[in-house]
Amino acid sequence: MSKFQVNKTYAEINARIRAGEAVVVNAEEMIDIVRRDGPVEAARKVDVVTTGTFSTMCSSGAFLNFGQTTPTIKAARVWINKVPAYAGLAAIDIYLGVTEPAEDDPLNKIYPGEFRYGGGHIIEDLVAGRKVFLEAKAYPTDCYANRKCKKELALADMGHALLCNPRNGYQNYNCAVNMTDRTVYTYMGTLKPHCRNANYCSAGELSPLLNDPYYRTIGLGTRIFLGGGVGYVTWQGSQHNPHAPRSPNGTPRRPAGTIMVQGDLKQMSAHWLRGVSLQGYGCSLAVGLGVPIPILDEEMAYFTGVSDAEIFTQVVDYGHDYTNRVDRNYGEVSYAALRSGEIEVAGKKVPTAPLSSRVKALEIAEILKQWILDRKFELGEPVAQLPTVDYSVDINK
Amino acid sequence: MYTRIYFLRFPKETSDQPIIYQLVRRYDIEFNILKADILPQREGIMILELKGLRENVKEALAYLKDLGVNVERLAGKIRRDEDRCFQCGACTGVCPVGALFIRRPDMAVLFDPEKCTGCGLCVPVCPIRAMEVCFDEIVEEALI
Numbered sequence: 001m002s003k004f005q006v007n008k009t010y011a012e013i014n015a016r017i018r019a020g021e022a023v024v025v026n027a028e029e030m031i032d033i034v035r036r037d038g039p040v041e042a043a044r045k046v047d048v049v050t051t052g053t054f055s056t057m058c059s060s061g062a063f064l065n066f067g068q069t070t071p072t073i074k075a076a077r078v079w080i081n082k083v084p085a086y087a088g089l090a091a092i093d094i095y096l097g098v099t100e101p102a103e104d105d106p107l108n109k110i111y112p113g114e115f116r117y118g119g120g121h122i123i124e125d126l127v128a129g130r131k132v133f134l135e136a137k138a139y140p141t142d143c144y145a146n147r148k149c150k151k152e153l154a155l156a157d158m159g160h161a162l163l164c165n166p167r168n169g170y171q172n173y174n175c176a177v178n179m180t181d182r183t184v185y186t187y188m189g190t191l192k193p194h195c196r197n198a199n200y201c202s203a204g205e206l207s208p209l210l211n212d213p214y215y216r217t218i219g220l221g222t223r224i225f226l227g228g229g230v231g232y233v234t235w236q237g238s239q240h241n242p243h244a245p246r247s248p249n250g251t252p253r254r255p256a257g258t259i260m261v262q263g264d265l266k267q268m269s270a271h272w273l274r275g276v277s278l279q280g281y282g283c284s285l286a287v288g289l290g291v292p293i294p295i296l297d298e299e300m301a302y303f304t305g306v307s308d309a310e311i312f313t314q315v316v317d318y319g320h321d322y323t324n325r326v327d328r329n330y331g332e333v334s335y336a337a338l339r340s341g342e343i344e345v346a347g348k349k350v351p352t353a354p355l356s357s358r359v360k361a362l363e364i365a366e367i368l369k370q371w372i373l374d375r376k377f378e379l380g381e382p383v384a385q386l387p388t389v390d391y392s393v394d395i396n397k
Numbered sequence: 398m399y400t401r402i403y404f405l406r407f408p409k410e411t412s413d414q415p416i417i418y419q420l421v422r423r424y425d426i427e428f429n430i431l432k433a434d435i436l437p438q439r440e441g442i443m444i445l446e447l448k449g450l451r452e453n454v455k456e457a458l459a460y461l462k463d464l465g466v467n468v469e470r471l472a473g474k475i476r477r478d479e480d481r482c483f484q485c486g487a488c489t490g491v492c493p494v495g496a497l498f499i500r501r502p503d504m505a506v507l508f509d510p511e512k513c514t515g516c517g518l519c520v521p522v523c524p525i526r527a528m529e530v531c532f533d534e535i536v537e538e539a540l541i
Contacts, residue, residue: 054483056524114521189487190522197490274483276524286483286524339504353490357483358504 004297006043010381013047013294017378022047024292024372026365027206027304034305039395043301048372048379051211052225052290052364053203055356056276058187059167059238060285061097062123062265065160066134066153068092073146075136079103080122087136091144095164096122098275098285108280112185118283121275123163126155127227128270161265163227163273167237169289171209171257172244172313175200175333175352177345180319185280188318189355195330195345198315198352203361204308204335208291209257211304213250214391215242217294219382224261225290225368228272230377231263233291236386243389250303250393253312253332257386261289272364290364292372294379302395308335315345399451402431402514403458404474406467407441416464417445424457425449431514444471444515472510474531482506482527488519 016022023046025033030049034042066078068091078087078094082102085094098120107113125132131154140147155161177198178184178191185191189199204210212218222233237258244256272288295301314329321328333343338352371377407416412435420426427448435441447454461468484506488497496512497519499505519528 055485112521116526190491199487199490274525277526278524279521284524286485339501341499341501351490353488354486354499354504357485357506359484359506362503 002297004299005040006297006301008047008294008296010294010379014378016047017372017375020375022372024048024050024369026362026369027051027211028362028365030301030304031205031307034301039298039302039305042305043295043298046295046301049211049293049295049304050290050365050368050372051203051206051208051293052288052361052368053169053207053356054272054288054360054364055201055203055286056187056278056284057165057168057287057289058099058284060163060165060287061095061119063160063162063164064094064096064158066092066094066158069146069149069151071145072143073136073138073149074141074144075138075149077137079135080132081117081125083117083119083122085119098123099282101283112280114279115277115281115283118275118277120283120285123265123273123285124270124275126161127265127268127273129154155266162262163231163265163268164262165287166260167239167258168261168287169208169237169259169291170202170255171207171213172252172311173201173255174316175313175338175343176318176322177315177330177350178319179317179321179330182319184319185278186318186322187278187281187284189353190279191318193319195348195350198338198343198345198350199355200313200335200338200352201355202313202335203356203358204311204339205306206358206361206365208289208293209259210251210306210311212293212300213246213252213303215257215386215388216300216303217296217382218259218291219386220384221380221382222291223377223380224263224292225288225364225371226261226263226268227265227288228269229263229267231261232380233259233382234262235260240387242387246391247310247312248393248397249306249310250391251306251311254314259386288360288364290368292368292377292379299393299395302393308339311335313338315343398448399454400446400448401454402444402446402471402511404469404471404515405443405445405461407435407443408465409438409440411464411466412439412441413437414464416461416466419460420447420457423460424453426453426457432516446514471513471515475510475513475515476529476531477508478527478529481525482523483525485524488523488528491518491522493518
């Protein structure tokens with residue numbers, strides 16, 4: 001006997017999608033529906049809630065198979081547009097990480113460095129259809145005699161190209177300030193001294209894992225929007241931590257869950273995979289990610305009805321504490337406060353700036369909604385769950 | 398009151414003259430120098446905010462042009478690449494005058510070139526380098 005009043009299966013929801021009868025809303029629209037009708041009615045009405053996020057996600061990269069040469073080569077060291085790729089795999093398989101800078105980049109020698117071009121930019125170039133220049137060095141063997149190769153190639157010339165991101169979609173993230181007396185250049189942006197600005201980086205109420213706080217539906221095999229194409233959740237992301245402190249509504253108040261995702265790079269677009277340069281920090285890739293959440297029952301309706309006013313994060317000093325691993329925060333703030341443009345830190349008003357694009361997050365949720373309504377996209381039922389914790393949430397509160 | 402920000406380029410010959418002083422004396426203009434790079438016997442540049450009666454500002458600009466000073470609206474020299482910008486909002490944390498700002502509640506990141514003073518802080522902060530401030534090259538050339 002189920003503890004819920006509404007009970008739907010993935011198969012039932014997919015049948016409704018195929019029949020063109022599924023009711024799909026984005027996570028922002030769901031807030032009002034749950035508020036107005038309550039979770040039980042909302043669960044009866046809505047089949048799928050779409051989420052989205054678009055921001056820099058450093059733990060990303062691509063497996064590329066760059067095509068054989070004559071004579072054959074077992075590449076040992078590989079550069080694409082002067083950016084080193086990891087070649088310690090089979091003959092012509094490489095992994096290109098997005099934070100890898102070009103080998104001749106001055107890095108932070110002229111501080112703060114600009115980091116104009118790196119792995120993330122190559123991925124953007126490839127999906128934009130631009131050609132890249134590949135160089136490889138190798139030691140010869142009887143089966144792979146070539147010692148080196150140079151070639152210009154496009155994404156279409158590669159036999160296989162897989163975007164494979166070991167950690168994306170962080171469930172919540174710190175709000176960064178700087179309590180020291182000098183400007184710091186971090187992956188959380190430029191932070192002025194004496195806590196004169198605060199940066200935050202989450203899509204909040206639109207963010208995938210904040211809409212499924214205990215990973216009931218997001219698991220191995222969940223089909224997703226990834227970089228403009230279709231991808232999958234393939235594992236929990238590195239640093240996945242379900243044990244973070246949580247609010248009564250289940251959302252974590254610290255960085256918590258993460259997902260590993262992958263998908264065919266050839267389906268993706270430069271609109272949703274963008275090479276980025278973070279001053280003083282390095283290069284990376286902005287990734288567009290969207291996850292559909294099936295409303296299996298009223299508890300999932302309740303979870304997806306969460307709003308920015310009910311999601312909190314901690315304020316962390318990136319001038320000293322973060323680098324020195326000092327476990328301290330300067331209070332907690334809601335995403336509603338962060339979005340208002342001003343928060344209070346240690347009794348002082350501090351202006352805020354986002355690093356995650358709200359506009360693009362909503363656009364992704366809308367695209368995913370349209371895919372489902374157009375019957376082009378069905379839900380993937382997870383074959384295994386991500387690590388989670390026991391919980392009890394009162395959905396009538 | 399009429400307020401506009403201008404980008405001025407001074408030819409070599411004018412770099413030792415008290416031109417800005419004349420703007421105040423002759424045309425009753427309130428000025429605010431936002432950026433200046435003027436060296437004797439070299440071409441100089443200045444970003445100048447002028448405030449005054451509309452006709453006075455017009456006459457002041459005509460006076461500058463007569464002296465051979467090249468005058469352009471600063472707003473025309475700052476550009477955001479709208480295709481590249483994905484509206485993250487990082488720039489809004491450093492823009493000192495609110496020319497880059499967030500519209501609420503939809504969190505669209507907007508750029509108002511009229512408010513821009515050309516400080517250039519947004520250029521390196523933008524992760525995809527969508528902001529273009531094109532007088533930097535001129536400044537560099539002027540310094541060589």
